[in-house]
Amino acid sequence: MAISGNYSNSLAQQIELRRHRQLKLVIIWGGVLLFSAWCLNGTIIEDTDWSRIGGRNGVFASISRYLTIDLSLFSELIVPTIETFMMATVGTVLGCFFSLPVAWLGAANVTPSKTVLYPLGRFLMVISRSVHEIVWALIFVSAVGLGALPGVLAIAMRSVGFISKITAEAIENIDSKPVEAIRATGGSDFQVLYYGILPQIYPVVLATVIFEWDINIRRSAVMGLVGAGGLGLLFFRQMNSFNYGGVSMVILAILLLIILGEIISHYLRKAVI
Amino acid sequence: MTEQKNMSMQKHKLKWSRYSFPESLWSFGTVLAILVFLGYSLHFLNIDVLVMLTALGKLGGVIADRFYPPEISYVTNPGYLSSILDTLQMSFLGGILGVILAIPLAWFSAWNVTPHRMIFFPFGRLCVISSRAIHETIWTILFVSILGFGMLAGVSALTMFCIGFAGKLFSDEIEAVDIGPVEATRAAGANSFQVFIYAVMPQVRVAFTGIAIYTWDVAFRAATVVGFFGGGGMGWYLKRNVQQLENLRVGAIILSIIAMVLAAEFISSWLRETVNRSK
Amino acid sequence: MSVLSVRNLRVRYTAKGPEILKGIDFDVESDDFLAIIGPSGAGKSTLIRCINRLVEPTGGNITLLDQEVCSLNTRQLRKLRRNVGMIFQEFNLINRMSVMDNVLSGRLGYTSNIRSLFRHFHKEDIARALDYLDRVGLGDQIDKRADELSGGQRQRVGIARALMQQPKLLLLDEPTSALDPKISREVMALILSLAKELGVPTLCNIHDVQLAKEFCNRIIGLQDGYKKFDGGTSTLSDNDLNDIYAMEVL
Numbered sequence: 001m002a003i004s005g006n007y008s009n010s011l012a013q014q015i016e017l018r019r020h021r022q023l024k025l026v027i028i029w030g031g032v033l034l035f036s037a038w039c040l041n042g043t044i045i046e047d048t049d050w051s052r053i054g055g056r057n058g059v060f061a062s063i064s065r066y067l068t069i070d071l072s073l074f075s076e077l078i079v080p081t082i083e084t085f086m087m088a089t090v091g092t093v094l095g096c097f098f099s100l101p102v103a104w105l106g107a108a109n110v111t112p113s114k115t116v117l118y119p120l121g122r123f124l125m126v127i128s129r130s131v132h133e134i135v136w137a138l139i140f141v142s143a144v145g146l147g148a149l150p151g152v153l154a155i156a157m158r159s160v161g162f163i164s165k166i167t168a169e170a171i172e173n174i175d176s177k178p179v180e181a182i183r184a185t186g187g188s189d190f191q192v193l194y195y196g197i198l199p200q201i202y203p204v205v206l207a208t209v210i211f212e213w214d215i216n217i218r219r220s221a222v223m224g225l226v227g228a229g230g231l232g233l234l235f236f237r238q239m240n241s242f243n244y245g246g247v248s249m250v251i252l253a254i255l256l257l258i259i260l261g262e263i264i265s266h267y268l269r270k271a272v273i
Numbered sequence: 274m275t276e277q278k279n280m281s282m283q284k285h286k287l288k289w290s291r292y293s294f295p296e297s298l299w300s301f302g303t304v305l306a307i308l309v310f311l312g313y314s315l316h317f318l319n320i321d322v323l324v325m326l327t328a329l330g331k332l333g334g335v336i337a338d339r340f341y342p343p344e345i346s347y348v349t350n351p352g353y354l355s356s357i358l359d360t361l362q363m364s365f366l367g368g369i370l371g372v373i374l375a376i377p378l379a380w381f382s383a384w385n386v387t388p389h390r391m392i393f394f395p396f397g398r399l400c401v402i403s404s405r406a407i408h409e410t411i412w413t414i415l416f417v418s419i420l421g422f423g424m425l426a427g428v429s430a431l432t433m434f435c436i437g438f439a440g441k442l443f444s445d446e447i448e449a450v451d452i453g454p455v456e457a458t459r460a461a462g463a464n465s466f467q468v469f470i471y472a473v474m475p476q477v478r479v480a481f482t483g484i485a486i487y488t489w490d491v492a493f494r495a496a497t498v499v500g501f502f503g504g505g506g507m508g509w510y511l512k513r514n515v516q517q518l519e520n521l522r523v524g525a526i527i528l529s530i531i532a533m534v535l536a537a538e539f540i541s542s543w544l545r546e547t548v549n550r551s552k
Numbered sequence: 553m554s555v556l557s558v559r560n561l562r563v564r565y566t567a568k569g570p571e572i573l574k575g576i577d578f579d580v581e582s583d584d585f586l587a588i589i590g591p592s593g594a595g596k597s598t599l600i601r602c603i604n605r606l607v608e609p610t611g612g613n614i615t616l617l618d619q620e621v622c623s624l625n626t627r628q629l630r631k632l633r634r635n636v637g638m639i640f641q642e643f644n645l646i647n648r649m650s651v652m653d654n655v656l657s658g659r660l661g662y663t664s665n666i667r668s669l670f671r672h673f674h675k676e677d678i679a680r681a682l683d684y685l686d687r688v689g690l691g692d693q694i695d696k697r698a699d700e701l702s703g704g705q706r707q708r709v710g711i712a713r714a715l716m717q718q719p720k721l722l723l724l725d726e727p728t729s730a731l732d733p734k735i736s737r738e739v740m741a742l743i744l745s746l747a748k749e750l751g752v753p754t755l756c757n758i759h760d761v762q763l764a765k766e767f768c769n770r771i772i773g774l775q776d777g778y779k780k781f782d783g784g785t786s787t788l789s790d791n792d793l794n795d796i797y798a799m800e801v802l
Contacts, residue, residue, distance in 0.1 A: 036369055039362035043424040043505070062419040086314035093311060094325065130534040132498045134410060135527060138515060143335040144328055148318035153328050181644035184604055185717055186634030186661025191668050195657055199648045222408045225502075229318070239414060247415075251407065258406040289652065289682060289694060291671065 069252065070245030076234065077253045084230035084257060087148055087220040091155025092213040098160045102128075103167035110171055110197075121168070129161030133219050137226040151228025155219055159212050166208040170201040207269045214258075214265035221254050231257070340524030347522045348529045353510060357533060359424060360506035364496035364537075366428050368489035371435020375401075376481075378436065379443030380469050386447060386455060388465035401444065404437030409495040410502050417503040427504025431492050439488040446480045447473055483545045490541035497530045507533075555617065555721055555753045556580040556603065562611030563598050572598045574777040575612065580721070585744060585754045587764035587785075590774035591797050596757040599774065600725050603755065604636045605629060617720055634661025637714030637752075639743070641726040643706040645713075647699040651690060654698050654709050655681045658716030677716070684712040688742060704735035711743060715750070722747060724756040728763065736760070740767045761793065 105111050106121030136157045140150035179196035187195065224232020231254050238246035291297075315322060347353065381387050381397025412430035420426045454472040463471065500508025507530060514522040556579065563573040573595045580586055588596050601607040603614060605621060614621040617635065624632060637658070645654050659677050660668060667673070673681075685691055688708040693701065698709060707727060714722060724743065728736035744767050747754045758764045764771055764785070771788050773781030773796035780796045781788065 032369070036366060039366045042362045043359060043366060043428055048423055048425040049421065059419060066415070083318060086310075086318055090311060090314050090318070090320070098329075126535065126538070127531065130494065130531055130538065131527075132494055132530075134498050134501060135511075135530065138511075138523075139332070139336075139527070140328065142339060142520070143332050144324060147320075149320050149325060149328070152318070152320065152325070177640065177642055177644040178646045180606060181638070181640060181646075181713075182657065182660060184606060184633060184636070184638040184723075185658055185713070186630045186632075187657075188630065188660075188665060190665045191660045191663075194668060195646060195649075195660065199646050203648075218406060218408055222410050225410060235411065235414075239418070251411070254411075255403060255406050259402070262402075289678065291652075 065244040066248050068245040068248065070243060070249050073238075073246050073249045077231075077249070080224070080229065080231045080234045081253055081257055083148065084217065084220050084224075084232070084254075085261075087151050087155065087223060087228065087230055088213060088216040088261075091152045091220060092159055092209060092216050094152060094156035095159030095163060095212070095216075096209055098156060099164040099167060102160055103164040103171065106164060107168040107171035109174075121164075125161050125165050125168070127161075128157055128159075128164075131158070133158045134222070134226065137223055137228070141226055146227040148223075148229050150226065151220060151223030151230070154223060155216050158219065159216060163205070163208055163212055167201065167205050170204045171197065174200045203273050206272045210265050210268045210272065214261045217258055217261040221257070336524075339520045340527075342521065343524035343528055344519075344521040345525050345528075348525045353507070353526075353529075356500070356505075356507050356510060357529070360496045360500070360508075360533075361493070363424055363427050363431060363499070363504075363506055364489060364493040367431025367496065368435050368485070368492045370428070370432040371492070372439050372485045372488060374432070375436045375440040375443055378440045379447055380473075382440065382444040383447035385450070385452065386465070386469055386473055397444075401437055401440035404433050405441060406437070407433070409434040409499060413499045413502040413504040422503040422505075424505035427496070427499045427506060430499055430504055431496055434495055435488050435492050438491060439484055442484045442488075443477075443481060446477050446484065450476045479548065482548050486541050486544050486548070490537055493537045494534050497533065553618075554579040555582050555584075556755070557615040558603075558612070559614075560612035561599070561602060561609055561614065563595070563602060563607060564610045571610075572777055573602070573609075576774075576777075576779050578772055578779065578782055580753050580755055582751070582753050584770055585747060585768045586756065586770045586772065587768035588755065588757045588772045588774060589759075589761055589764050589796065590780075593776070594774040595777045596774055597725060600723050600755065600757045603721070603723055604633050604638065630661060634717055635720045636723060637717045637719035637721070638723045638725065639707070639710045639714050639727045641729050643703075643710045643730070645698040645706055645709055648697060650695050650697060651685070651701070651709050652681060652694045655685060655712045655716055658713040661717065681712070681716060684715050687746065688712050703731050704739060707731060707739050708742070711739075711746065715746060719752055722752050722754040724754060724758075726757055726759055729759050736763060737766075 102121055102124050104121075105117045106125055108114065108118060111118040111121065133154050136154035137150050140153045140157075144150055144153070174197055178200070179192055182192045182196045220228075220230060220232075221235075222232045224230045224234065225236055227233070231250055235247060235250045235254075238244075238250055314320075315325075378397050378400050381393040382401050383397075384390070384394065387394040387397065409430055412433045413426060416426035416429045420429065450473055454476065455468055458468045458472040496506055498508045498511075500506040500510070501512045502508070507526065511523065511526050511530075514526060558576055558578050561573050561576040562571060564571045576595075576599060588599060590596055598607055602609045603616065603621070605624075609622055616632065619628075619632060621629075621632065646657065649657075653671070656671075656673050656677060659673055663673065682691070682694070685694055688711055690705060690708055690712070693705065698706060701709065707730075710727075722743075727743065728739055731739060740763055743754070746752075756764075756768060758768075765788065768785055771781065771783065771785055772779060773788075773792065775796050775798070781792050
């Protein structure tokens, strides 16, 4: 069917545009695919000793070992579960304490020095998030020895990054009007902070702390791998004694604990905001 | 006149108090319960409060003592550098696989567009929550016991981690989508899959790309450590040197990890900005 | 003796920026309810905020209660500020806190840091707060959160808070601009009656000339940083008004 002259031009343009877009997509996805293939080669294909794994059957056999649950372990699970829960809580609270000065330094409107302390605050936030909790734990084990303490400290340091980042952002977004009002009544710096700034930021900060506490349950479960006790240590022991049913039991306990944490966190956060 | 005022003032004096029963009891009770729990935890876990609070100060001393000067030459030799490349490749592979698998799982876990609320929804949620709940190091240990040491286990563990991480973010994004196009395609007779492809995906495409890049960034952080538990990459060097008490080398390795993670974060935020600007 | 004396007040926000106030002189007597009128950008808000140094003057001097405001150090400034009550255009309340706590915050200048940490105020302060809340008509709202109130109610809380300071001078920064006309009248009448009853001189920055003429006894007209008029309300003529608002387009 003939199309009138005006439309045939723009139709041709549209077809050109679509072709360009499709070409761009093909190039991007093609690049990604090639890159993935290169990575695949560099990692799995070169590195894996397929014969040692035992081929497909060997893998299935290994997986099936985990499919039993060693229920006799139940009574042994209680104390480590409580330990894990406690480590997460103490670590999060400690992390809060460390976060407050960092957030204060890293908030552009209240930082005492924009040129030195503000970048320092931001840098500390980034470092805290970039260092994996296992690495933090190793550092603290060499500083304070084995036990629950390095685990708690590692969790605290890891939490500082997120909590202080959100707190600094909340401080930067406050309404300056109540602050002005408190100043006008003759309030001191502390009173301006306590009456003007704090009421505006504490719901968001509290919700963030609860959120981070939930994540920390997951982290404290593995602190046992560096000697901190809790479910991680139990996992390690069961693994070492090749009690695969026991390992599955511990994993189930971790799962249940985390689900419990998510439920508590969900309802607490609703109550705060 | 003044007598009346005085009387009303006195009446008020008796009426107002900051603390009302029973609301104040709830808030005080909660705070008290938390404090008691914290105190008991410190006792139960055998933590000395003084040591805990002074640990940061001690940290500076310990670092200066044991980890300084870091043996930089150790981390610049080709063997270690190739492990850095391995770590990058592992993180990318785990990221891509995890993100690809996370998309359908996120679709199942989204309450508004899940194909079947009784079957697919719980299944999707369970998969995502389980992947997230299990720490990447535990995944590594599990996969190492099934697949042996090396990067296959590492990539598998990272994939599971990414499924959990990206899956949750994806499903939150899907649940926040504009319901209009979804209703329209449903009304036109499309099945769940078609609704997802034609109504949901176009809306979330840009956000998904950003989330995928963020997931890679976080996966890289995890990838630097999976080697510690047998998953290949930089972490294995860390473990070996920790066990051999080669603290100066450990210091150098930790520094290299921090440097790489900072670089990855820089690249990832630059990429996300580019994506947001262009699309 | 005037309560407040302003001489040659000059304000420039940045070193290279324009001068907002270009040498203002006036006095406030103890029985004054003084209005500052003028077009937008004339410097009214800046002038009000110079009195308690929320904005730093760049030249001239301000004498308040026989003290040189510009030369006070931080501690002395705090002591001065607690004697100056301020009522704001957008109420500037602490939204999450109750009406009672907002009103009590007027006493912060007289409260130590430790007691403010525990939000512990003296019995007399609490009694006085309840009394003022009664007088502004909010006696039954004392435990409501500030953001649950209407605009007019919030400004009444602001009035009670300012009065809690037992101020020797009241500063009003367009207290009715955010309120509708009927409520504006009520609020201005309330402030006037309380100020007269407690004998507090008032300096009011106001946008609505009608309100100024109705409630204030003296008027100062500003235009582009200069004082164009200074006299009793009855002496303000239409010519004077044209002069002040000449540059304003609308």
